[in-house]
Amino acid sequence: MNPFNEKPRAIEKDFQNWKEMYPKTYDKRAIDPYTKTRIILMNGTEFEANWFSHQFARHVCDNNLRRDIAMTRMIEKQQQLKISLLKPENESILEHTIAYEQLAVDLTAELAKRELDCDVKTALDFALLEDFDHLYRYANLLEMEQGIAAEWLVGRYTEIMPGRPTIAHHRCPLDNVKRSINAKTSDTQTVLSTLIITAAEQQTMNYYMNVTNFATTDISRKLYQEIALVEEEHVTQYESLADPAATWLEMLLWHEYAECYLYWSCYKTETDAYIKSLWEENLAMEIGHLHKAAELLKKYEKKEWQEVIKAPEFPAPLSLHENIEYVRNILGNTVQYTSQKEEYRRLEDLPENADFFRYQEIINPNVQIVPSHNVIKQFITKRGADYRYQVAPSPVPELRNRREDNTSVGRKPRAADSTNFECNKK
Numbered sequence: 001m002n003p004f005n006e007k008p009r010a011i012e013k014d015f016q017n018w019k020e021m022y023p024k025t026y027d028k029r030a031i032d033p034y035t036k037t038r039i040i041l042m043n044g045t046e047f048e049a050n051w052f053s054h055q056f057a058r059h060v061c062d063n064n065l066r067r068d069i070a071m072t073r074m075i076e077k078q079q080q081l082k083i084s085l086l087k088p089e090n091e092s093i094l095e096h097t098i099a100y101e102q103l104a105v106d107l108t109a110e111l112a113k114r115e116l117d118c119d120v121k122t123a124l125d126f127a128l129l130e131d132f133d134h135l136y137r138y139a140n141l142l143e144m145e146q147g148i149a150a151e152w153l154v155g156r157y158t159e160i161m162p163g164r165p166t167i168a169h170h171r172c173p174l175d176n177v178k179r180s181i182n183a184k185t186s187d188t189q190t191v192l193s194t195l196i197i198t199a200a201e202q203q204t205m206n207y208y209m210n211v212t213n214f215a216t217t218d219i220s221r222k223l224y225q226e227i228a229l230v231e232e233e234h235v236t237q238y239e240s241l242a243d244p245a246a247t248w249l250e251m252l253l254w255h256e257y258a259e260c261y262l263y264w265s266c267y268k269t270e271t272d273a274y275i276k277s278l279w280e281e282n283l284a285m286e287i288g289h290l291h292k293a294a295e296l297l298k299k300y301e302k303k304e305w306q307e308v309i310k311a312p313e314f315p316a317p318l319s320l321h322e323n324i325e326y327v328r329n330i331l332g333n334t335v336q337y338t339s340q341k342e343e344y345r346r347l348e349d350l351p352e353n354a355d356f357f358r359y360q361e362i363i364n365p366n367v368q369i370v371p372s373h374n375v376i377k378q379f380i381t382k383r384g385a386d387y388r389y390q391v392a393p394s395p396v397p398e399l400r401n402r403r404e405d406n407t408s409v410g411r412k413p414r415a416a417d418s419t420n421f422e423c424n425k426k
Contacts, residue, residue, distance in 0.1 A: 002312045003260040004305060008291035009284060014075045021078055024274060025088040028095070033155040034320040035275055037103035038266045039086050041320075042282070044203025045196070045262055046080035049073075049255050056248045068296055069252070072289050079282055086275070093211045094142050094220070098153045100204050101138060104131035105158055107200055109323035109330075114315070117190045118423035119179050120241055124197065125330050125421055126337065126344055127234050129410075132327060133163030134227050136388070137372045140379045141220055143387045151389035157322035160389040162399045164335050166372035168410035169230045170363045172355035175339040176236040183243035183254065188311045191243075195258040196318070198238040205231035219378065222371035237339070249297045250308045256290040257309055265317040324391060332395030335410055336418035344421065348413035360411065367407050376405040 026035070053073040057066050087096060108131060112124035139150035139160045150160055183191050208228035215221040246254070263283035270276040294305040306312075337344045338356050350356060364370055376386050385402040394400045398409050398416045408415035 001264060001314045003257065003264075003287050003290055003314070004294070004312050006287045008288040011071055011075060011288050011292060014078075014285045014288065016078055016082075021082050023082050023086050023278065026086055026272070026275070028088055028091045032271055033099065033102060033153065033157060034106075035270065035272050036099040037106065037320050038270065038279075039083055039275070040100055040103050040203065041107065041196075041200055042262060042266060042279075043080060043083045044199045045259055046076050046083060047203055047206065048195075048199035049076045049259055050080060052251070052255055056252060059248065062300070065296065065300060068292065072292060075285060075289070079285065082278070083282075086278075092146065093214060094138065094146060095148065095153060097138050097207075097211075098135065098142060098150045100207060101131055101135035102154045102158050103200065103320070104204060105135060105327065106320050106323050107318075108197065109326045110318065110320065111193045111197055112330075113323075113326060114189060114424075115193055116187055116424055116426050117181060117193075120181065120190055120193055121423055122344060122421045123178055123237055123241060124193070125334060126339065127201075127237060128327065128330055129163040129335060130166070130169045130230060130234070131163075132331070133166050133169075133372075134230070136160050136162050137166055137223060137227070137375050139389075140387045141223060141375050144375075144379050144382065145217060145220065149387070149389075154389075156389065157324075159324055159327065159391060160387070161394055162396075162406065162409075163331060164410035165405070165407055166226065166230065167364055167367065167370050167407050168338070169233065170360060171233060171339055172359040173233075173236065174355055175341055176233045177240045177342070178237055179241070179342050180244055181241055183246050183250070183308075184310075186243075188309065189315045191254060192258055192261060192315070194238065194241045195254060196262065198235065198242065199258075201231060201234040201238055205235050219371065219375060223375055226371045246308075247301060249293070249301050250303075253290070253293045253297055253305060253308050256286060256293045257312075259286040260290050261314050262318065264314060265319070268317040269319045328392075328395050333419045334421055335396050335399075336416045337421075338410065346418055347411070347415070350413075370407070373405055373407055380405070 050073055053069050056069060108124050108128040112121050115121040142148050142150050181190055208224050208231055212221055212224040212228060215224050263279050263286055267276060267279040267283055270279055297303050336346050338347055367373055379386055380403055396416055399406055
């Protein structure tokens, strides 16, 4: 599908009244896990679009342009609120968190599997193992506090076991900034990947930042606090991949194109009839926004949209599904890596005075104060072994012990074996 070939409708026709804006919530006991992850993805995508538009408005002087993007921005905020309110009131913050982390794991894996830019794929594979470990930590907290087995929330599509341990995720901020792509020469899929994953991780960061002080126990507040700061690292990593040389209007066009692509993908892959109709409705809205962005690009920068998006035909729909073998492969091959400036290095290849080790000494001076470790330690103390859902033993032998939380893998040299990252062939 080429959304530029579709007939747009007038933006002002998309404003909705309060009744139209308030959706029917899903049944948390019956909903497909990937419908939930699509809802979270599109909530985050609309948030990114809205806040990009706000930042754009704060960096432009022409009030006519500001008014044009304000019109679109209000529609997108209505879209976001409607999507957000699909979540029912009887679904706890922690239950919803499991869906956030399942999205992080399976979205990242799916984008990585199709990514042809080696820098972008490596960034995705690297952070994948960290979101995978977050799912494990929150799942143990959920079972311990609410008696709910997260494997049923994820539909047993996503394994729940240690990834790169969360204690190892804390890196010096200098090491989270990566090489940027060139949007004019990159594949359409690559530009979409950078926009999609940034929006998704930003939504996760915002969610954890906002709910940390609503958590009802001391240990859960501390776990949200710790992982929220890891998500800050992920957002820094992913946003640094985007093209900094693109103009505000070029990026506005790309944002609207990405929204069209995602709503189209959701519509193509959705199994719930009611939710599917919402994806179709929002796709029609976004096509109008895209055409408006193209109009503004031409008016203010004298550029045709074809100069920015040279291959407008959508890639294959983005499908959220199980990625167990892919995640296992990345875990077995790269768990012992950390980030160093633009690169990723095995811990044993870092100098002793590397920023990673110095930062670890500051933030993790004593393992016993680290929330992610204490969640598992407390669970093991109460139950005798941690909570997991696995289809086979971990591909990392050092992470197989269910009676002790490993805090060395991914943090200390020679704590495990790793080979290297692999790039997809063009």
